[in-house]
Amino acid sequence: MAFFDWKVIVENLPFLMRGLLTTFQLAVIAIGGGFILGVLVGMGRLSGRKYVYYPATVFVNFLRSIPLILVIFWFYFLVPILAGRPLGDFVSASIAFIIFEASYFAEIIRAGIQSIPKGQMQAAYSTGLNYRKTMGYVIIPQALKNMVPSLLTQSVIIFQDTSLAYVIGLKEFLRSATIVDAREVRSLELYTFVGIVYFLICYTMSLLTKRWEAKKGSAK
């Protein structure tokens, strides 16, 4: 047995790439769904109505205080009961990620909206705009600009976190590697390869985030 035999990667590349595709799909769903739910929860956290504020606050504080892996397990068992039938590991993982990540997005969005001076809201109100139009045209466009670095950083973290779905048997990238490893027993090569791929994707995204921040900084 050679010390580093990359043949195992080449031979199993289509299978591994299918896993990587699942990872991407899960990440896109988690980021997209988590962001949309996060906007709603984040605005709920800023609401003056107690029946909106308290549920949103409990949601955020509870989910941010428990490990993601627990949430993944939990929904794996909960979703079939709620749905009345098994929906598969991908669906339950997607739901777990959307809900969990929404709690992190919500805090980014809350902070972003709060970073806009109160006078902007008053100015928009004073011209006769209602709450929805004030948020939509005046506050959120400015807040989003401030939020972009945090949102991108969180997205990179989500991309890495999707590997935790391997515990419920979802054949994402890492799980695919463990399956190949069980057959071929080439742990070092496989996990090194997986590590390099994760690194390349996430580091590239981080660099893009930094470039955005630099561009924003110089524009001011």
Add this chain to the structure above:
Amino acid sequence: MIEIVNLSKWFGKFRVLDNINEVIRRSQVVVVCGPSGSGKSTLCKCLNGLEEFQEGDVIIDGISLKSPTTDLIKLRQRIGMVFQRFELYPHMSALENITLAPMKVKKLARGEAEKKSMALLERVGIPEQAKKYPGNLSGGQQQRVAIARALAMEPEIMLFDEPTSALDPEMIKEVLDVMIDLAKSGMTMIVVTHEMGFAKEVADEIIFMDQGRIIERATDKNFFANPQTERAKEFLNKILI
């Protein structure tokens, strides 16, 4: 047209407005002055419902701000406001700042809204700045855009909350000139300011506030030369130096 009746407001236990009574008629210009913390800005923001109050009422053309059935959003379309720190939307050009409310509230078509907005920029003397963003305008230019933005909804009343106090001295005049023009055109105006030149030229009434109360009012132009209360004398001595 504006009646302020026994208006009182508290921030927690602190009483910022203490039983304010005032009537402002159409086309009147009322200047509100007084030391900082006297409640001038808060009073101004109570008039269009940006600040809530606990007692009394503000009645605008028979519409009570206290009444739960009053549509504040609709009422605010009739009341323009100019802020101390301009509060232009930084992500929009000067023109877009002005066209936003006419397009989104009055549902004007873009072409028509832009035509009207350009006319307003002409009126405040800076049509050539239409495409610029607030960050690239001087303070005086920003405040003139802010006045144009408030006028774009064709309000019947204009509120000015210390419109020149964040400006460099050489820019104050260009903003005051626009305001004087507006006053002479018959606009009903409530202006929180210490600009005595402005008050002397256009004010129909000057109100002096201290600790949440109106302690002196004058309809003649002699207020600045001959204040009646000790507090007003003291205050004027400080700002005249």
